[in-house]
Amino acid sequence: MRKGLIEVIILVFGLLGYIATPMAQVNHVSINSRQFELNNVPQLKMNIVAQNDDASRLRFYIRQLDDGQFQQQTLSVQSINRFLLQLNGTDVINDNNAQLIISEATPSGVVTLAVVAVFDAPYSFKSATLTTYINKQRSAAVAETPVKDSSVIHPVKKKTPQPSPTVALPRTSADSSSQQANCLIERDNSDTLWRIANRYKEQWHTSVYGAMLAIFEANLVAFSKQKIHLLLKDVPLNCPSAVILAEYNNKAIDKKVFEVIEAKHAAK
Structure with missing residues:
Protein backbone atom coordinates (compact mmCIF):
# COMPACT_ATOMS: atom_id res chain seq x y z
CA MET A 1 0.00 0.00 0.00
CA ARG A 2 2.76 2.42 1.02
CA LYS A 3 4.82 1.46 -2.00
CA GLY A 4 1.88 2.07 -4.30
CA LEU A 5 1.26 5.52 -2.77
CA ILE A 6 4.91 6.50 -3.29
CA GLU A 7 4.74 5.43 -6.93
CA VAL A 8 1.59 7.54 -7.45
CA ILE A 9 3.27 10.59 -5.89
CA ILE A 10 6.35 10.15 -8.09
CA LEU A 11 4.13 9.78 -11.17
CA VAL A 12 2.15 12.95 -10.32
CA PHE A 13 5.26 15.08 -9.78
CA GLY A 14 6.78 13.65 -12.93
CA LEU A 15 3.72 14.66 -14.93
CA LEU A 16 3.79 18.15 -13.42
CA GLY A 17 7.41 18.57 -14.48
CA TYR A 18 6.59 17.16 -17.90
CA ILE A 19 3.75 19.67 -18.36
CA ALA A 20 5.73 22.62 -16.99
CA THR A 21 8.74 22.07 -19.25
CA PRO A 22 7.27 23.67 -22.41
CA MET A 23 6.26 26.81 -20.51
CA ALA A 24 9.70 27.20 -18.91
CA GLN A 25 11.73 26.44 -22.02
CA VAL A 26 11.87 29.97 -23.48
CA ASN A 27 12.47 33.11 -21.40
CA HIS A 28 12.32 35.62 -24.24
CA VAL A 29 11.84 35.65 -28.01
CA SER A 30 11.37 38.67 -30.30
CA ILE A 31 12.32 40.00 -33.72
CA ASN A 32 15.66 41.79 -33.52
CA SER A 33 15.53 43.18 -37.06
CA ARG A 34 14.04 42.58 -40.50
CA GLN A 35 16.33 42.38 -43.54
CA PHE A 36 13.71 42.32 -46.31
CA GLU A 37 10.97 44.50 -47.72
CA LEU A 38 7.53 43.66 -49.07
CA ASN A 39 7.53 41.45 -52.20
CA ASN A 40 10.80 39.77 -51.23
CA VAL A 41 11.75 36.50 -49.56
CA PRO A 42 11.84 36.76 -45.75
CA GLN A 43 15.03 37.31 -43.80
CA LEU A 44 14.79 38.02 -40.08
CA LYS A 45 17.11 38.15 -37.11
CA MET A 46 15.62 36.91 -33.82
CA ASN A 47 16.46 37.49 -30.16
CA ILE A 48 16.21 34.29 -28.15
CA VAL A 49 16.89 33.50 -24.51
CA ALA A 50 16.13 29.86 -23.74
CA GLN A 51 16.71 27.48 -20.86
CA ASN A 52 20.17 25.94 -21.22
CA ASP A 53 20.58 28.09 -24.36
CA ASP A 54 18.74 25.40 -26.33
CA ALA A 55 16.46 26.69 -29.08
CA SER A 56 16.37 23.46 -31.07
CA ARG A 57 12.72 22.83 -30.17
CA LEU A 58 11.55 26.14 -31.63
CA ARG A 59 9.89 26.42 -35.03
CA PHE A 60 9.34 29.61 -37.02
CA TYR A 61 6.68 30.19 -39.69
CA ILE A 62 5.41 33.18 -41.66
CA ARG A 63 1.68 33.30 -42.32
CA GLN A 64 0.26 35.61 -44.99
CA LEU A 65 -2.98 36.16 -46.89
CA ASP A 66 -2.60 35.43 -50.61
CA ASP A 67 -5.55 35.54 -53.02
CA GLY A 68 -7.98 35.32 -50.10
CA GLN A 69 -6.32 32.25 -48.58
CA PHE A 70 -3.87 31.92 -45.74
CA GLN A 71 -0.51 30.47 -46.67
CA GLN A 72 2.23 29.45 -44.30
CA GLN A 73 5.90 28.83 -44.95
CA THR A 74 8.51 27.34 -42.65
CA LEU A 75 11.66 29.38 -42.12
CA SER A 76 15.12 27.85 -41.92
CA VAL A 77 17.03 28.62 -38.73
CA GLN A 78 20.73 29.31 -38.31
CA SER A 79 22.37 30.22 -35.01
CA ILE A 80 24.38 33.45 -35.03
CA ASN A 81 25.30 33.18 -31.36
CA ARG A 82 23.69 31.93 -28.16
CA PHE A 83 21.20 34.82 -28.16
CA LEU A 84 20.58 35.46 -31.86
CA LEU A 85 19.12 33.40 -34.70
CA GLN A 86 19.00 34.09 -38.43
CA LEU A 87 15.75 33.06 -40.15
CA ASN A 88 15.40 32.68 -43.92
CA GLY A 89 12.50 31.76 -46.19
CA THR A 90 12.10 30.83 -49.86
CA ASP A 91 8.68 32.23 -50.82
CA VAL A 92 7.97 35.91 -51.49
CA ILE A 93 5.96 37.80 -48.84
CA ASN A 94 3.42 40.14 -50.46
CA ASP A 95 1.07 40.71 -47.50
CA ASN A 96 2.02 43.73 -45.38
CA ASN A 97 0.03 42.18 -42.53
CA ALA A 98 2.11 38.98 -42.57
CA GLN A 99 2.74 37.40 -39.17
CA LEU A 100 5.66 35.48 -37.72
CA ILE A 101 4.54 32.47 -35.67
CA ILE A 102 6.94 31.07 -33.07
CA SER A 103 6.07 27.63 -31.73
CA GLU A 104 7.74 24.96 -29.64
CA ALA A 105 7.69 21.23 -30.27
CA THR A 106 6.90 19.41 -27.02
CA PRO A 107 6.23 15.74 -26.25
CA SER A 108 2.53 16.60 -25.83
CA GLY A 109 2.27 18.53 -29.10
CA VAL A 110 3.13 21.90 -30.65
CA VAL A 111 2.67 24.98 -28.42
CA THR A 112 2.40 28.47 -29.96
CA LEU A 113 4.63 30.86 -28.01
CA ALA A 114 4.09 34.10 -29.91
CA VAL A 115 2.54 35.68 -33.01
CA VAL A 116 4.35 38.84 -34.17
CA ALA A 117 3.64 41.32 -36.98
CA VAL A 118 6.55 40.97 -39.39
CA PHE A 119 6.58 44.48 -40.83
CA ASP A 120 6.33 46.12 -37.42
CA ALA A 121 9.90 44.95 -36.85
CA PRO A 122 12.69 47.47 -37.54
CA TYR A 123 14.27 47.18 -40.97
CA SER A 124 18.04 46.76 -41.15
CA PHE A 125 20.08 46.04 -44.27
CA LYS A 126 23.04 44.92 -42.19
CA SER A 127 22.40 41.27 -41.51
CA ALA A 128 20.88 40.17 -44.81
CA THR A 129 24.15 38.52 -45.80
Missing part, protein backbone atom coordinates in the same frame (compact mmCIF):
# COMPACT_ATOMS: atom_id res chain seq x y z
CA LEU A 130 25.52 38.03 -42.31
CA THR A 131 26.36 34.36 -42.77
CA THR A 132 28.35 35.06 -45.93
CA TYR A 133 30.17 37.85 -44.16
CA ILE A 134 31.08 35.68 -41.17
CA ASN A 135 32.42 32.97 -43.46
CA LYS A 136 34.57 35.56 -45.24
CA GLN A 137 35.84 36.78 -41.89
CA ARG A 138 36.77 33.28 -40.80
CA SER A 139 38.48 32.33 -44.03
CA ALA A 140 40.42 35.59 -44.14
CA ALA A 141 41.13 35.46 -40.39
CA VAL A 142 41.23 39.25 -40.36
CA ALA A 143 38.63 40.89 -38.13
CA GLU A 144 38.98 44.40 -39.58
CA THR A 145 39.15 43.69 -43.34
CA PRO A 146 36.97 46.24 -45.22
CA VAL A 147 34.35 44.86 -47.62
CA LYS A 148 33.43 46.88 -50.73
CA ASP A 149 30.03 45.24 -51.19
CA SER A 150 27.51 47.65 -49.65
CA SER A 151 25.09 44.80 -48.88
CA VAL A 152 27.23 43.43 -46.07
CA ILE A 153 28.17 44.76 -42.68
CA HIS A 154 31.21 47.02 -42.75
CA PRO A 155 33.53 46.81 -39.75
CA VAL A 156 33.31 49.78 -37.41
CA LYS A 157 36.25 52.12 -37.74
CA LYS A 158 37.54 53.00 -34.32
CA LYS A 159 40.60 53.53 -32.22
CA THR A 160 41.26 50.70 -29.83
CA PRO A 161 43.38 50.48 -26.68
CA GLN A 162 46.71 48.78 -27.35
CA PRO A 163 47.41 45.67 -25.24
CA SER A 164 50.28 45.70 -22.81
CA PRO A 165 53.21 43.64 -24.13
CA THR A 166 53.45 41.89 -20.76
CA VAL A 167 49.84 40.66 -20.83
CA ALA A 168 49.00 37.55 -22.84
CA LEU A 169 45.65 37.03 -24.49
CA PRO A 170 43.70 34.23 -22.80
CA ARG A 171 43.34 31.02 -24.78
CA THR A 172 39.71 30.13 -25.30
CA SER A 173 37.66 27.81 -27.47
CA ALA A 174 35.87 30.79 -29.03
CA ASP A 175 36.21 31.39 -32.76
CA SER A 176 38.77 34.05 -33.63
CA SER A 177 36.07 35.97 -35.50
CA SER A 178 34.50 36.85 -32.14
CA GLN A 179 37.47 38.97 -31.12
CA GLN A 180 39.63 41.75 -32.52
CA ALA A 181 43.17 40.53 -33.04
CA ASN A 182 45.67 41.87 -30.49
CA CYS A 183 43.16 44.15 -28.81
CA LEU A 184 42.48 44.16 -25.08
CA ILE A 185 39.89 46.20 -23.19
CA GLU A 186 41.37 48.57 -20.65
CA ARG A 187 40.05 47.74 -17.19
CA ASP A 188 40.92 47.55 -13.52
CA ASN A 189 39.53 45.36 -10.77
CA SER A 190 37.13 48.04 -9.56
CA ASP A 191 35.43 48.18 -12.95
CA THR A 192 31.99 46.64 -13.33
CA LEU A 193 30.71 45.32 -16.66
CA TRP A 194 28.40 48.34 -16.84
CA ARG A 195 31.27 50.78 -16.27
CA ILE A 196 33.45 49.15 -18.93
CA ALA A 197 30.61 49.08 -21.44
CA ASN A 198 29.69 52.68 -20.71
CA ARG A 199 33.29 53.71 -21.39
CA TYR A 200 33.42 51.91 -24.75
CA LYS A 201 29.88 52.38 -26.09
CA GLU A 202 30.64 55.55 -28.08
CA GLN A 203 33.82 54.12 -29.55
CA TRP A 204 31.95 50.95 -30.58
CA HIS A 205 28.91 52.85 -31.87
CA THR A 206 26.44 50.95 -29.71
CA SER A 207 24.50 51.39 -26.46
CA VAL A 208 25.74 50.41 -23.01
CA TYR A 209 23.51 47.31 -23.21
CA GLY A 210 24.87 46.37 -26.62
CA ALA A 211 28.42 46.85 -25.37
CA MET A 212 27.78 44.62 -22.33
CA LEU A 213 26.32 41.86 -24.50
CA ALA A 214 29.22 42.13 -26.95
CA ILE A 215 31.81 41.93 -24.16
CA PHE A 216 30.03 38.91 -22.67
CA GLU A 217 29.83 37.11 -26.01
CA ALA A 218 33.52 37.68 -26.81
CA ASN A 219 34.77 36.78 -23.31
CA LEU A 220 32.68 33.94 -21.87
CA VAL A 221 35.64 32.53 -19.91
CA ALA A 222 35.99 35.88 -18.11
CA PHE A 223 32.61 35.35 -16.39
CA SER A 224 32.24 32.90 -13.52
CA LYS A 225 30.02 29.98 -14.58
CA GLN A 226 29.45 31.98 -17.80
CA LYS A 227 26.94 34.22 -16.01
CA ILE A 228 26.70 37.78 -17.22
CA HIS A 229 26.57 39.32 -13.73
CA LEU A 230 29.71 37.51 -12.50
CA LEU A 231 32.62 39.28 -14.20
CA LEU A 232 35.91 37.90 -12.89
CA LYS A 233 38.75 40.11 -11.69
CA ASP A 234 42.32 39.85 -13.01
CA VAL A 235 41.15 38.35 -16.32
CA PRO A 236 42.05 40.13 -19.58
CA LEU A 237 39.07 41.07 -21.75
CA ASN A 238 39.29 40.88 -25.55
CA CYS A 239 37.70 43.58 -27.67
CA PRO A 240 34.62 42.19 -29.46
CA SER A 241 34.90 41.96 -33.23
CA ALA A 242 33.05 44.15 -35.71
CA VAL A 243 30.82 41.17 -36.52
CA ILE A 244 29.65 40.92 -32.91
CA LEU A 245 29.22 44.67 -32.49
CA ALA A 246 27.08 44.82 -35.63
CA GLU A 247 24.61 42.45 -33.95
CA TYR A 248 23.83 44.93 -31.19
CA ASN A 249 22.45 48.01 -32.93
CA ASN A 250 19.05 48.50 -31.28
CA LYS A 251 19.18 49.93 -27.76
CA ALA A 252 15.60 49.03 -26.77
CA ILE A 253 15.94 45.42 -27.90
CA ASP A 254 19.46 45.03 -26.47
CA LYS A 255 18.23 46.38 -23.12
CA LYS A 256 15.38 43.84 -23.03
CA VAL A 257 17.68 40.96 -23.99
CA PHE A 258 20.27 41.98 -21.38
CA GLU A 259 17.63 42.21 -18.65
CA VAL A 260 16.21 38.79 -19.52
CA ILE A 261 19.68 37.18 -19.57
CA GLU A 262 20.65 38.86 -16.30
CA ALA A 263 17.44 37.69 -14.59
CA LYS A 264 17.90 34.17 -15.94
CA HIS A 265 21.52 33.92 -14.77
CA ALA A 266 20.78 35.47 -11.35
CA ALA A 267 17.98 32.95 -10.74
CA LYS A 268 20.21 29.90 -11.11
Whole structure:
Protein backbone atom coordinates (compact mmCIF):
# COMPACT_ATOMS: atom_id res chain seq x y z
CA MET A 1 0.00 0.00 0.00
CA ARG A 2 2.76 2.42 1.02
CA LYS A 3 4.82 1.46 -2.00
CA GLY A 4 1.88 2.07 -4.30
CA LEU A 5 1.26 5.52 -2.77
CA ILE A 6 4.91 6.50 -3.29
CA GLU A 7 4.74 5.43 -6.93
CA VAL A 8 1.59 7.54 -7.45
CA ILE A 9 3.27 10.59 -5.89
CA ILE A 10 6.35 10.15 -8.09
CA LEU A 11 4.13 9.78 -11.17
CA VAL A 12 2.15 12.95 -10.32
CA PHE A 13 5.26 15.08 -9.78
CA GLY A 14 6.78 13.65 -12.93
CA LEU A 15 3.72 14.66 -14.93
CA LEU A 16 3.79 18.15 -13.42
CA GLY A 17 7.41 18.57 -14.48
CA TYR A 18 6.59 17.16 -17.90
CA ILE A 19 3.75 19.67 -18.36
CA ALA A 20 5.73 22.62 -16.99
CA THR A 21 8.74 22.07 -19.25
CA PRO A 22 7.27 23.67 -22.41
CA MET A 23 6.26 26.81 -20.51
CA ALA A 24 9.70 27.20 -18.91
CA GLN A 25 11.73 26.44 -22.02
CA VAL A 26 11.87 29.97 -23.48
CA ASN A 27 12.47 33.11 -21.40
CA HIS A 28 12.32 35.62 -24.24
CA VAL A 29 11.84 35.65 -28.01
CA SER A 30 11.37 38.67 -30.30
CA ILE A 31 12.32 40.00 -33.72
CA ASN A 32 15.66 41.79 -33.52
CA SER A 33 15.53 43.18 -37.06
CA ARG A 34 14.04 42.58 -40.50
CA GLN A 35 16.33 42.38 -43.54
CA PHE A 36 13.71 42.32 -46.31
CA GLU A 37 10.97 44.50 -47.72
CA LEU A 38 7.53 43.66 -49.07
CA ASN A 39 7.53 41.45 -52.20
CA ASN A 40 10.80 39.77 -51.23
CA VAL A 41 11.75 36.50 -49.56
CA PRO A 42 11.84 36.76 -45.75
CA GLN A 43 15.03 37.31 -43.80
CA LEU A 44 14.79 38.02 -40.08
CA LYS A 45 17.11 38.15 -37.11
CA MET A 46 15.62 36.91 -33.82
CA ASN A 47 16.46 37.49 -30.16
CA ILE A 48 16.21 34.29 -28.15
CA VAL A 49 16.89 33.50 -24.51
CA ALA A 50 16.13 29.86 -23.74
CA GLN A 51 16.71 27.48 -20.86
CA ASN A 52 20.17 25.94 -21.22
CA ASP A 53 20.58 28.09 -24.36
CA ASP A 54 18.74 25.40 -26.33
CA ALA A 55 16.46 26.69 -29.08
CA SER A 56 16.37 23.46 -31.07
CA ARG A 57 12.72 22.83 -30.17
CA LEU A 58 11.55 26.14 -31.63
CA ARG A 59 9.89 26.42 -35.03
CA PHE A 60 9.34 29.61 -37.02
CA TYR A 61 6.68 30.19 -39.69
CA ILE A 62 5.41 33.18 -41.66
CA ARG A 63 1.68 33.30 -42.32
CA GLN A 64 0.26 35.61 -44.99
CA LEU A 65 -2.98 36.16 -46.89
CA ASP A 66 -2.60 35.43 -50.61
CA ASP A 67 -5.55 35.54 -53.02
CA GLY A 68 -7.98 35.32 -50.10
CA GLN A 69 -6.32 32.25 -48.58
CA PHE A 70 -3.87 31.92 -45.74
CA GLN A 71 -0.51 30.47 -46.67
CA GLN A 72 2.23 29.45 -44.30
CA GLN A 73 5.90 28.83 -44.95
CA THR A 74 8.51 27.34 -42.65
CA LEU A 75 11.66 29.38 -42.12
CA SER A 76 15.12 27.85 -41.92
CA VAL A 77 17.03 28.62 -38.73
CA GLN A 78 20.73 29.31 -38.31
CA SER A 79 22.37 30.22 -35.01
CA ILE A 80 24.38 33.45 -35.03
CA ASN A 81 25.30 33.18 -31.36
CA ARG A 82 23.69 31.93 -28.16
CA PHE A 83 21.20 34.82 -28.16
CA LEU A 84 20.58 35.46 -31.86
CA LEU A 85 19.12 33.40 -34.70
CA GLN A 86 19.00 34.09 -38.43
CA LEU A 87 15.75 33.06 -40.15
CA ASN A 88 15.40 32.68 -43.92
CA GLY A 89 12.50 31.76 -46.19
CA THR A 90 12.10 30.83 -49.86
CA ASP A 91 8.68 32.23 -50.82
CA VAL A 92 7.97 35.91 -51.49
CA ILE A 93 5.96 37.80 -48.84
CA ASN A 94 3.42 40.14 -50.46
CA ASP A 95 1.07 40.71 -47.50
CA ASN A 96 2.02 43.73 -45.38
CA ASN A 97 0.03 42.18 -42.53
CA ALA A 98 2.11 38.98 -42.57
CA GLN A 99 2.74 37.40 -39.17
CA LEU A 100 5.66 35.48 -37.72
CA ILE A 101 4.54 32.47 -35.67
CA ILE A 102 6.94 31.07 -33.07
CA SER A 103 6.07 27.63 -31.73
CA GLU A 104 7.74 24.96 -29.64
CA ALA A 105 7.69 21.23 -30.27
CA THR A 106 6.90 19.41 -27.02
CA PRO A 107 6.23 15.74 -26.25
CA SER A 108 2.53 16.60 -25.83
CA GLY A 109 2.27 18.53 -29.10
CA VAL A 110 3.13 21.90 -30.65
CA VAL A 111 2.67 24.98 -28.42
CA THR A 112 2.40 28.47 -29.96
CA LEU A 113 4.63 30.86 -28.01
CA ALA A 114 4.09 34.10 -29.91
CA VAL A 115 2.54 35.68 -33.01
CA VAL A 116 4.35 38.84 -34.17
CA ALA A 117 3.64 41.32 -36.98
CA VAL A 118 6.55 40.97 -39.39
CA PHE A 119 6.58 44.48 -40.83
CA ASP A 120 6.33 46.12 -37.42
CA ALA A 121 9.90 44.95 -36.85
CA PRO A 122 12.69 47.47 -37.54
CA TYR A 123 14.27 47.18 -40.97
CA SER A 124 18.04 46.76 -41.15
CA PHE A 125 20.08 46.04 -44.27
CA LYS A 126 23.04 44.92 -42.19
CA SER A 127 22.40 41.27 -41.51
CA ALA A 128 20.88 40.17 -44.81
CA THR A 129 24.15 38.52 -45.80
CA LEU A 130 25.52 38.03 -42.31
CA THR A 131 26.36 34.36 -42.77
CA THR A 132 28.35 35.06 -45.93
CA TYR A 133 30.17 37.85 -44.16
CA ILE A 134 31.08 35.68 -41.17
CA ASN A 135 32.42 32.97 -43.46
CA LYS A 136 34.57 35.56 -45.24
CA GLN A 137 35.84 36.78 -41.89
CA ARG A 138 36.77 33.28 -40.80
CA SER A 139 38.48 32.33 -44.03
CA ALA A 140 40.42 35.59 -44.14
CA ALA A 141 41.13 35.46 -40.39
CA VAL A 142 41.23 39.25 -40.36
CA ALA A 143 38.63 40.89 -38.13
CA GLU A 144 38.98 44.40 -39.58
CA THR A 145 39.15 43.69 -43.34
CA PRO A 146 36.97 46.24 -45.22
CA VAL A 147 34.35 44.86 -47.62
CA LYS A 148 33.43 46.88 -50.73
CA ASP A 149 30.03 45.24 -51.19
CA SER A 150 27.51 47.65 -49.65
CA SER A 151 25.09 44.80 -48.88
CA VAL A 152 27.23 43.43 -46.07
CA ILE A 153 28.17 44.76 -42.68
CA HIS A 154 31.21 47.02 -42.75
CA PRO A 155 33.53 46.81 -39.75
CA VAL A 156 33.31 49.78 -37.41
CA LYS A 157 36.25 52.12 -37.74
CA LYS A 158 37.54 53.00 -34.32
CA LYS A 159 40.60 53.53 -32.22
CA THR A 160 41.26 50.70 -29.83
CA PRO A 161 43.38 50.48 -26.68
CA GLN A 162 46.71 48.78 -27.35
CA PRO A 163 47.41 45.67 -25.24
CA SER A 164 50.28 45.70 -22.81
CA PRO A 165 53.21 43.64 -24.13
CA THR A 166 53.45 41.89 -20.76
CA VAL A 167 49.84 40.66 -20.83
CA ALA A 168 49.00 37.55 -22.84
CA LEU A 169 45.65 37.03 -24.49
CA PRO A 170 43.70 34.23 -22.80
CA ARG A 171 43.34 31.02 -24.78
CA THR A 172 39.71 30.13 -25.30
CA SER A 173 37.66 27.81 -27.47
CA ALA A 174 35.87 30.79 -29.03
CA ASP A 175 36.21 31.39 -32.76
CA SER A 176 38.77 34.05 -33.63
CA SER A 177 36.07 35.97 -35.50
CA SER A 178 34.50 36.85 -32.14
CA GLN A 179 37.47 38.97 -31.12
CA GLN A 180 39.63 41.75 -32.52
CA ALA A 181 43.17 40.53 -33.04
CA ASN A 182 45.67 41.87 -30.49
CA CYS A 183 43.16 44.15 -28.81
CA LEU A 184 42.48 44.16 -25.08
CA ILE A 185 39.89 46.20 -23.19
CA GLU A 186 41.37 48.57 -20.65
CA ARG A 187 40.05 47.74 -17.19
CA ASP A 188 40.92 47.55 -13.52
CA ASN A 189 39.53 45.36 -10.77
CA SER A 190 37.13 48.04 -9.56
CA ASP A 191 35.43 48.18 -12.95
CA THR A 192 31.99 46.64 -13.33
CA LEU A 193 30.71 45.32 -16.66
CA TRP A 194 28.40 48.34 -16.84
CA ARG A 195 31.27 50.78 -16.27
CA ILE A 196 33.45 49.15 -18.93
CA ALA A 197 30.61 49.08 -21.44
CA ASN A 198 29.69 52.68 -20.71
CA ARG A 199 33.29 53.71 -21.39
CA TYR A 200 33.42 51.91 -24.75
CA LYS A 201 29.88 52.38 -26.09
CA GLU A 202 30.64 55.55 -28.08
CA GLN A 203 33.82 54.12 -29.55
CA TRP A 204 31.95 50.95 -30.58
CA HIS A 205 28.91 52.85 -31.87
CA THR A 206 26.44 50.95 -29.71
CA SER A 207 24.50 51.39 -26.46
CA VAL A 208 25.74 50.41 -23.01
CA TYR A 209 23.51 47.31 -23.21
CA GLY A 210 24.87 46.37 -26.62
CA ALA A 211 28.42 46.85 -25.37
CA MET A 212 27.78 44.62 -22.33
CA LEU A 213 26.32 41.86 -24.50
CA ALA A 214 29.22 42.13 -26.95
CA ILE A 215 31.81 41.93 -24.16
CA PHE A 216 30.03 38.91 -22.67
CA GLU A 217 29.83 37.11 -26.01
CA ALA A 218 33.52 37.68 -26.81
CA ASN A 219 34.77 36.78 -23.31
CA LEU A 220 32.68 33.94 -21.87
CA VAL A 221 35.64 32.53 -19.91
CA ALA A 222 35.99 35.88 -18.11
CA PHE A 223 32.61 35.35 -16.39
CA SER A 224 32.24 32.90 -13.52
CA LYS A 225 30.02 29.98 -14.58
CA GLN A 226 29.45 31.98 -17.80
CA LYS A 227 26.94 34.22 -16.01
CA ILE A 228 26.70 37.78 -17.22
CA HIS A 229 26.57 39.32 -13.73
CA LEU A 230 29.71 37.51 -12.50
CA LEU A 231 32.62 39.28 -14.20
CA LEU A 232 35.91 37.90 -12.89
CA LYS A 233 38.75 40.11 -11.69
CA ASP A 234 42.32 39.85 -13.01
CA VAL A 235 41.15 38.35 -16.32
CA PRO A 236 42.05 40.13 -19.58
CA LEU A 237 39.07 41.07 -21.75
CA ASN A 238 39.29 40.88 -25.55
CA CYS A 239 37.70 43.58 -27.67
CA PRO A 240 34.62 42.19 -29.46
CA SER A 241 34.90 41.96 -33.23
CA ALA A 242 33.05 44.15 -35.71
CA VAL A 243 30.82 41.17 -36.52
CA ILE A 244 29.65 40.92 -32.91
CA LEU A 245 29.22 44.67 -32.49
CA ALA A 246 27.08 44.82 -35.63
CA GLU A 247 24.61 42.45 -33.95
CA TYR A 248 23.83 44.93 -31.19
CA ASN A 249 22.45 48.01 -32.93
CA ASN A 250 19.05 48.50 -31.28
CA LYS A 251 19.18 49.93 -27.76
CA ALA A 252 15.60 49.03 -26.77
CA ILE A 253 15.94 45.42 -27.90
CA ASP A 254 19.46 45.03 -26.47
CA LYS A 255 18.23 46.38 -23.12
CA LYS A 256 15.38 43.84 -23.03
CA VAL A 257 17.68 40.96 -23.99
CA PHE A 258 20.27 41.98 -21.38
CA GLU A 259 17.63 42.21 -18.65
CA VAL A 260 16.21 38.79 -19.52
CA ILE A 261 19.68 37.18 -19.57
CA GLU A 262 20.65 38.86 -16.30
CA ALA A 263 17.44 37.69 -14.59
CA LYS A 264 17.90 34.17 -15.94
CA HIS A 265 21.52 33.92 -14.77
CA ALA A 266 20.78 35.47 -11.35
CA ALA A 267 17.98 32.95 -10.74
CA LYS A 268 20.21 29.90 -11.11
